Amino acid sequence: MRRLFSRALFVVVVLCSAQAYADEKDSQGTTDAFSALLSMPQAQPEGDGEWQVFAPEDFKATDEAGLIEYLSHQNADMQQVAFHGTLLQHAVRANMKDVAMWLISQGADPLATVAGFSRDPDSLGLAIYMGHWSIVDALLALPVYQQLSGQQRTDRYLVQNPAALDELLARHFAAPTGKLGSCMLNYELERGAVQQALEVDSRQLPAPGELDRYGNCQSVQPAEDQSVRGSFKTVDLAAWKKLDSQMQLPIFGYLLQTLASADDVKALFASDLRRPEQSEELTELLLPWMVARPRTLNGIDPAPLPFDARKALAEHLPTTILNHWLADSNHLYNWLAIAASGSVEEFSWALALVPDEILTAESASAAQAGLQGVRSIEQRLMIWSALLQRRALRLDVQRVPQLLYAVPISLWAELFKHGYRIENTLATERTENSNHPDEIRDWLVRPVAELQQSWPLMTEQVPDLANNIIEKLIRPFGRKPFTCTNNSDSPQALQIASLNTLIQLGAVVHPLSFPKACVLNTAPHVYAQLLALGVVAPVADVASAARFVFEPVKCNFLPSDGWLKSLLAPGEEEDSRQLHFETVQLLDVPESDNCAMVVSGFWDMVGSADNDDFIGGYERMNPCFERLEVTESRMERNGAIEALRFDGGASAGLLGLRDTQEGTRYYLAYRESGDRCSGGLAPHLLAWTKSAPYYLKEVSAYAPVAQALQAQCDLQGDLSACLGAVDNSRDGNSTTWDAPQDVEGFIYRTFTVQRDDYLGAIQSFDLVKLYHWGQNPVPPKWILAAIDAISHASLPVPEKRRRIAWLFKNPAQLKVALEKRESDDVILDLADWLPRKDWRPLITALHVESTPSNIEPWSTLASEAQSNNDPKAACQFLTVAGLPCH
Template sequence: MTVKHLLACCVLALVVMLPAQADALGQQLATQAAMDALFSMSQVQPEGSERVEPPKGFGGAEADEEELIQYLAAQKRLGADLNAYGHLGTPLHHAIRSGLHDTARWLLKNGANPQLRVQGDGAQGSSPGPDAWGVAVSVSAWKLLDDMRRLPVYKALSADDQARAVWPYALDAADKTAMLLSKRIALPGFSTLPQLADAVLLHSLCTGQPRLAQAMLGQSDAPAQPAAVRRPGQPCVGVAAPGDAGKPAVPSLPLTEWKVIEERLQWPVLPFIAMQAQTPSQVTQWLAIGLRKPWSEPVAATQFVWGAMRAAPPASLALLHAMTPASLQAGLRDPAIMTAWLKLVADWPLNDLRWALTQVDAGQLAAKLEPVMNDWSYSKAAGREAKDSKDRIARWVLLTDRLATPLSAVPSKGFLYQVPIELWSRWLALGFVVDDAEWASWLAWSDPLPFEQAWPVIAKHQPAIAQRAVEWLVAPLSVGATQDLQTKRLSYGSDTFHYDQSFLRKAKFLLAQRAQAPRPRWLAGARAGTPLEPGVAFALAQNWVRMPSAALRAQVERAPLNCQARPSAALRRRLASGNLLAAENDRSYEGDVVQLIALPGESTCGWLVAGNTSGGRQFINEESFSEGVRRLTPCTDGSANAALWNEARSAWLPVTDMPEGGLIPVRLKAGGAVVFASTEVEYGTCGGKSGGVHLPHLAPDGALQLEPLGSGHPVFDALALQCDFRALSVCLGLTDASAHPVDALAEPSLMDKVWAKEKNAFLAAMDRLDRAALIQARADGLFPGWLDEALRRTSASPSLALPEKRQRIAWVFAQRAPRPAFAQETLDVLVPWLPTEDWGPVLSALRCTNRYALDRVAEQAQAKNLTALHRRIQAALATSCSAGKQG
């Protein structure tokens, strides 16, 4: 074949390819326009989601359903995919959910697949997301469900598949399951769909539907006694208790039917229907109609207690009083029932609470005190926010009356914050022991009012605690050696705080009470600034702390890097390979920094690579098809990861206890070992994390361990006198808290500095398009910044023709490990000249990782009338990054 023939073939192939590519782009844009039109309708927009702008030619919130159908039909003619996913569902799913049933019928006639499932939103903890029939059931779209059941695709389903499609999505409401039964929809079989069959049977019993129960039990494969009904524990998990006391869920019990079911089950039915009771009179009626009382059957009696506790409060008490005392107390021996019982009764009327507590064995109560204290502290009537303080105390008195000595084995965590101070003396007299750590923290951080209220109890019952109260109170201000473990723990450090107004009031109170003064230690540097806070000045005036001299506040200096850096070829290759740090919980480590550090006993510098996950305010969209988007903005801690290069093993070894902040080598001016100060980390509106001090150790395998130091270590104490740990970077002379400017550099800067000669050789090879040299450079290790610079350098070259530029750009784009960084300045120089068909690698790299950059490129393309490029970018942005998520 001649060159002329080859050129002709290439041109022909291009002519064939471009229309196909244009069709694909048009289909993507039509699909996105259809989805945008659907979600711009106010009734379709998921609750909590961002408002979608309607596409050109569609009225959005102003449009009606007929206009929507017309617009969807127009986009279908342009190739729109009517089965595309957005907000976890297809257009058919969303049309059914939002009540646009004419739209749903149109979609079904125009290619929408009713068997596609919603992403997520399963039912009963095991079923997958619903298909179109399941969505119709979940929103009670019964007429539409009837229409869809006439579809050939539904009729072709087996009975099991029909049952699987609808029953799981009706189990949240009795009226839905009753409707399915009335429509004679296939029931789940016990032999083919055992879990679903059990769930429907229990639902029928727990919601008081004897006809559904009889239908399930009447199936040929129904077991003589289903295991689900005799399973110990809560019998009606997942079934909502009735909430409207004025409208009983089960207005009357058809005696004959329930007796037939009871005989068929060979098991009492009262444990299942108990939770539906609304009034004491209804309970009396139910207990008198001849159903089997389960008092003498341990498992059924336990089931009954669970059901009774879930009934409306007046009915609940009537049900529980109906039990024999022995059967009730036997049920309460179940640890799970005991915990739930003690939580439930906290809000009962006082007389009923007294009765409920007498049903509990004192030993069992003592064993449950830790969860009881926590549950009661948050209850409506006994909790810290209770409106009636006298009634609250009366409840805790009833609980206290049931306690028996000794209580020494009960965990004390929470006691000081949960149990009313008025009852502390009684609990302590019963032998309740509060750990020193709990006392110390409470005295240091409690509010002044409860502090003053509790002091007489502490002074009388805990004199050893009272003697150390001032010492613990001033510990967060203090630096220096101490023998008291709690004083040392509370001393100034990276996780201490000082609230001066609260501190001052408590300090004056203790002085008035003639509390024992501590042996004064040095005032921390963070509190020694001018003007002094009033509380700090008060502590100094009482000689509870001492002001350190200027010499004591200048003992620490930054340590020089006394080692030799020896970068190797193996190190370059590993740095270039990327993925140096493993991520935890799918969170990526950001801002990789490579740092030269001096290692204990080594003359050669160590190469440390470190990265952080972002902490602070997180913006999380939890999306559910049925409930919409829930926007969460929690404050989270970041985390750090680091590795040390081991030349002998050509491997990165993980660093133990790597702090988040940058590492600054420091030492005492008087001499001694070099340690690392870690700089503070800011979390924006979520506060921040103070810096710290870390002692490096080398493990036998060469890995680096950074031991956190605390109060009592000479360097730690000296630095605490000199610096505010919330601003260590400034104190040690840095303007950037994230890195040391001398021996820690962001990756691009370090690569350019250490391998400057190799970088220049690579760029020269790119200028010449010396493929052999480029291949060797790739084998030796290339970095994203170098590749970006090659792109910019090629774009700016006045001597290269367009085909020559495209050849070089194509070589760079072909690199995958690493790929170019595609910095914004690089993209900006490519937009004016790089042909549309060459942008594929850029779109692939950035479509799901940096959509902002692509938006900017699209704006530039539109401004420069680069229509083809603009359409291609828009199509890429319209494509979902993963199944079930809008792109």
């Protein structure tokens, strides 16, 4: 670092995952205080998360008394935040009562909230949430909490731990009322907690249907564990009647969720509890329970009421109303799906209540329901037997799911009689949408006995099955054309038995071309059997070992403004993904001396998916988000850049080849390594289309030219030795200008004329040229170079300010430039001459809502501003760094 300020006045400490905190007292003392507290065993985060915090060398304590003794010498800032909490909040989380109360005596604020944590609790709310009742009692004795009434305590803190109502009432909290009371009543009833339900002040409770499940009750969430849910008991009727007498509306609707049997339903309806007087109102209460318990307050679908209870409730519904309700596709689906997950008796009962006209109109929903929750072949057989006995079921309509995998083969004949059809995917080249369901593919992996049993039905449904099924089995499907990249996606021994069976059943054998890569990656005995059966043709031995030779790029590249603009254009955004192009390579293109360009990039998820919170600590999740590669070929025509996307990755680099036999030029895409989320890409050939508009297209692995290349070279091996080429991949050692390069580096090295023009316009303040550059994107490194040049220019300060003001006009471009690692010294140099009032655009551009990855140089600037008695400027710099400002 070429500049050092008086950083003793202001030190930024970064702990673990770039979680930083600043200190106005003794910053080292604050650092050591956090390190000591968080190194204690009881202060470790819950679950699998961790904070890699190490105890200070001089900290040897093993209990709270020793920790307090150590903290008393640190002069730590009690309001600072590290790992999402203050020292006090971490002490409360760790159930360190003595430490917590000592910290409060030293100035820690118990009312400070844990930002970003559920419902932003203060110290009392956090202690209630954690169930640390000794700390709760100690905090309640403080004047700041003593001044709250019992009702204020309940309204503010009950939501932190609804299950602890008894504990809170014992500490003179008031019974919950209003909407909170309704939520609590629902909560206690779902737990079957009769006495706790009676403790709710129920005089002014809204009806259960009036609660906003996604708003008012979001903070009071019933248990998801079905084992803790309560059930209706007739012995509690007296208690329910007492509660009912206190309520403005009947408790009847609340009790429906506790019913567990037909006897419960009978007892509830026989009781003298109030219920809705109008049949329509009663129907509205009962209908939701016919499919499941209504969605819980946290949006989780719990288990449905037991079959006997639902069957008994249905007896209280008029048939006309039930039929009208079942006519809704969602209701019908839920009705049958829940029954399908139960017994056959339950499904038969539910299906019998569906009229023919509704079943015909909603056959797709009924078929979907028949696939849900079925746990055994026997159950599946009985459920689909019941469905297929209904002639009203129509399976030749839209939205019918694929059924062969779920319906037993013994029922396929009936399935086809109801109109079900198999999609013929025999001739489908599955390269673009490999995840599309394929019933023929799934059928092929069935046991031999099932293939024999279903062959007559399959050939009847798919007339050309016998003529094409061998190719469907042998050729890897659902993958890219360049196949057999390893043993796992090459033909396996298990397929030989299926091949023999299919041939015996009448499948026609056509010798198939077999890429050399498949030969190399197929077990020798398997390949020998494939040859013996005649299903693959022998790989021809290519005599000319030098048919394909390396050919370097010979085109001319003119770094025009159009090319520059196309490389700087922002990537597409789609939902939570953003497209970033990372590499660029230049290629020869037919009928032109000028180069074409290939750019490659990926869709990246916006934001981090790692877990990092106050309770669980930091946990690296490494999710397998969809990181699809996007590759474009770009050409300049009449000053405009035309871009076309093509299949097959090119981010690892392309190697130019000449086919000396045909005279055609090809490009070999280097192998791309996979990771835990992707299998990568095998080497594959690309070629320009034969006529304009030209674009790159992947060559099938089964094309003769691809076969010949595989015969000449081991595409998984050393291509340089085989083709006499320098390794032109991104990871290779090529120094040629047309090798794949990082986009940003390519721009900086190639567009020197434009860069000099831009920097010259800034230096001379040429308004005509500056207007031109103001209308176009500018590379981030050029902006940094311009700022640096102004700082070191021999110009009066007013002239420097004019130029800097122009550079600060585009906040988006300025932000990207100043977030580069190279920007630290550039920003620090501005502090030598740029007045503080001119920093506002820069501060605005770099405003962040969370701690950035690099705190410098903002902490240094804040330190300098504090030294110069400029607290306002210091606060601005701290804000940019994502640090607290007091």
